[in-house]
Amino acid sequence: MAGNNAVAYKSPGKVEVIDIDYPTFELKDGPGVNPANVGRKVPHGVILKTVATNICGSDQHMVRGRTTAPPDLVLGHEITGEVVETGPDVEFLQVGDLVSVPFNIACGRCRNCKERKTGICLNVNPDRPGSAYGYVDMGGWVGGQANYVLVPYADFNCLKFPDKDQALEKIMDLTMLSDIFPTGFHGAVTAGVGVGSTVYVAGAGPVGLAAATGALLLGAAVVIVGDMNADRLKQAASFGCETVDLTQGGPAEQIEQILGEPLVDCGVDAVGFEAKGHGAGASEAPATVLNSLMDITAAGGALGIPGLYVTGDPGGVDEAAKKGSLSLSLGTGWAKSLSFTTGQCPVMKYNRQLMMAILHDRVSIAKNVNAKAISLEDAPRGYAEFDSGAASKYVLNPNGYIKN
Template sequence: MSNEQSNRGVVYKGAGKVAVESIAYPELAMGKRKCEHGVILKVLTTNICGSDQHMVRGRTTAEEGLVLGHEITGIILEKGRDVEFVDVGDIVSVPFNIACGRCRNCKTGLTGICLNVNPSRPGAAYGYVDMGGWVGGQSEYVMVPYADFNLLKFPDPDQAKEKIKDLTLLSDIFPTGFHGCVTAGVGPGSTVYVAGAGPVGLAAAVSAQLLGAACVIVGDMIPDRLEQARSFGCETIDLREDGSMEDKIEAITKEREVDCFVDCVGFEAHGCGCGQSHEEAPAAVLNSAMQVTRAGGSIGIPGLYVTEDPGAQDEASKQGALSMRFGLGWAKSHSFHTGQCPVMKYHRGLMQSILFDKVKIADAVNVQMISLDQAPQGYADFDGGAAKKFVIDPHGEFS
């Protein structure tokens, strides 16, 4: 492949702004050395994520010029000399976590906190602030390192294209929602509360159903998103309405607590209902979780919390220091599980669930395909609360 080939990508231009611009065509290189364990992908689909929105809103320390995008599905165009088990022409899902496969964390399945792919902290991702400087995949072409370890090959290329709207979600939000449920202890007969009906929250709700939950309750303040949750059998709570969370849960389950709680909101949470103002309250969901989760229950936290939030309303929150009622969680013997989802722990099994029609994840999160040039409008619509998961089709193959 010629390095002079064209490439375009979605670029962060400062708070509230993204643009589609010409960017460098990827090389099989890491810094100044050849990346023989990597591949170059033609991007088939790449999704806009709520985590991207945190950056685009100016709520992180992301620098202008960052090429966005960590949810990538593509076809291999070129591979390095050391890549043995995937080949040119394979259609693959790319976990948003970049992992070396060699460090102590990777060897135990903790691929979200790989020790070798980010000089500043454990864990890396494509196109994300503080995640190692890797070029993002909201583009026409992208380089993926450690390809044999990272990539999930789809067994049938034609079937993969037919189910691309579902399979594209394996790079992040489906495993992330599933991970939130697993770490919250969801199993057959569980009652589950999912905070947030954005795409990850909806993916978590579907995951809870897949895991056998008896009742899945989704809370949000956006009516269209709540309607989307109801479309596949969830109960819903409109958080704009006053009244205690316990009363609202009791009206659904006849009990005032749930077995499992999944936080799919993160640090841009707002106070809601119960006489609260609707102003930002970054610990609101975490405090609610301790309030309504049964003693001995678990709280899964796939929602993003950051170490630096320049847009926060107080100095403590700007450093990621939140005012949590942690003593309540201690008194109730709660378990908390945080951090990036280790996508590879789940993506093969979830792929099989899609291929054998056990789950309709694209319908649940309401996938809408858009072109690369429509990406800025997709970001704007998503920021406005659209009950959709925007999936970019950079080459117009699925429109």
Template sequence: MRALIYRGAREVTVEQVPDPLIEGPGDAIVRITTTNICGSDLHMYEGRTNVEDGKILGHENMGIVEEIGIGVDRIKVGDRVSVPFNIACGTCRNCVAGWTSFCLRTNPAEGMDGAAYGYANMGPYAGGQAEFLRVPYADFNLLTLPPGKEHENDFTMLSDIFPTGWHGTELAGMRPGDTVAVFGAGPVGLLAAHSAMIRGAAEVLVVDKEPDRLALAGKIGATPVDFGRDDPVERIMEATGGQGADCGVEAVGYQAHDPTGEEHPELVLDNLIASVRSTGGIGVVGVYLPQDPGAATEQAKQGRIGFDYGTFFQKGQRMGTGQCPVKRYNHQLRDLILQGRANPSFLVSHEIGLDDAPEGYARFDRREDGWTKVLLRP
């Protein structure tokens, strides 16, 4: 099959590789119909992780089941499915508690709970930016979808970014009527804003500096805040009568930078602490790493981010963090799509073939105007 292979910093190639095989009784092979380039993929693409040479990338996947192991009885050949990026066993302590993003069995790496497809430190699993994908524990992990091609671009968001955006509002403790500040108008931030609107937010303020992303925020009814022109904390405080937002979502991560392009990994955390009211909640779904050799400071290289913890404590704020347990939300979000309440495909900017993926990565990484969300069609 053809697959997108990581070959080094800013170097990915489409190559012929062996087809995946059924390796255990609970496996399924999925023929990929749509797979997405995620903003998290860019951390690896830019050489800011220890992803190994030769890794097939891609953790946002959906397709048609082509083959199943002898132990699979719920999922059938021919089923159209969404593949959560979490690879979960379904029976460990964390999975039973609903924390499939921290499965205790699927990642053999020491000190790491939780596994994913095609991602650094998340286990030995090939990704889905390819023609086929092996899915372990298929009965537990796969979400079935209506047959056909209906809502393909909406459903492809169910594997990661739509549940992750929703999870950000959950971690923040959002309630109906809240004013919500979302920092980062990339795909996850935009879907956090979309989630907050669906959940009954009074107002959602979305902070970014890219005009195309801010325009999309306005399109879904959020209030765009351009931090390239205005101080985002001042704007949020003005909008809330000096009280601050009720809660906030961090959808940027460890590569946060100021308007000049200088990197400050603590910048978004500090801004949220300053702009969320006392006793408010902050949900962090932007990625942070235990080690970041490419960081701007020695502390940050060790994963030590010196954010304003003193003010955070003084204001009695709460913070939730971590990878999204996709299965906790994906079936409800699927049904919101089917009923017309959610349309996460609003952020799709490009649909290209797998052979064009290297160019898609390069242009998405450069944040070229209009390159907001890229879908690949193997």
């Protein structure tokens, strides 16, 4: 049986590559596994040999100790892989197929899945709607930052690439289909971006850059990206975005210099619950982004909120923030008739269309997010560099499929 190494959370600020069991078609007990899921049979699953698996900003929240993730939780919800085993109930996938795996696990059978709300499947997490690989409070499905990973409900969840050789040539782009490209695109779609829109994206990390890419793909006239990190702002500018340096203060005045007015049609929050205030040396103030977006989005507009917000944050700035209770100016949103869309992106709503855009050279998401491939053993360095603000999206290459 093949060995299986994986990236695991150990303690705040620390990840390690550890040995774990090779997957089987049954969910075993382990760190973070919901007791009600232990022993769950997965005849509808496949085992993948991982082709690419990415470090995500959502992983960083756990690694910083900002969630209740237990030690030795295997990380990784952005998975692309080759099928090496199929369960007895799998009909349409075969050994050798190359597939993208949505980060949200969905059964395909419940009411929400049938309504394309795959981010809030009712059957995969005993505690609440919605699940994901390698994530705290998501049912305990083992993460994919490993040599091998189990994918349940595989006929439904897996997006098969039509041409394996072509897919391997474009793997650095296609690996983004598991999460950040659909997530950023979802942020732009739910913010109402269309032809001629003016758009403000808060956050120039990978999801923010993916949202900016999505906004351009949707026909936006102007996409403005705000951040405090100069290197990340340069990355946004590299593919045609305007930028706002939030160390200089709030976004409204700088937006006015760009557009002639301090308002945009559409706003996207790609920051989430670890947001800081505006200005040099600003401290954490988790409602800042949402409140500023309400201020600068035109009346009747919409906010797409793919940035992560949690119900349990041990490192929250106050007791309310530790429970996910933020001081929102909801009156502003109400008075301006703004719409809000939150929650996990339903990846399958978008991933096939975005795959086609990649395969037919309509978009270069890997270039836009500055994707860099590193080995699985190098994951601790990738996590540290990403946490320090590197303007890169780190792609782990556990089995040598990616040729640098």
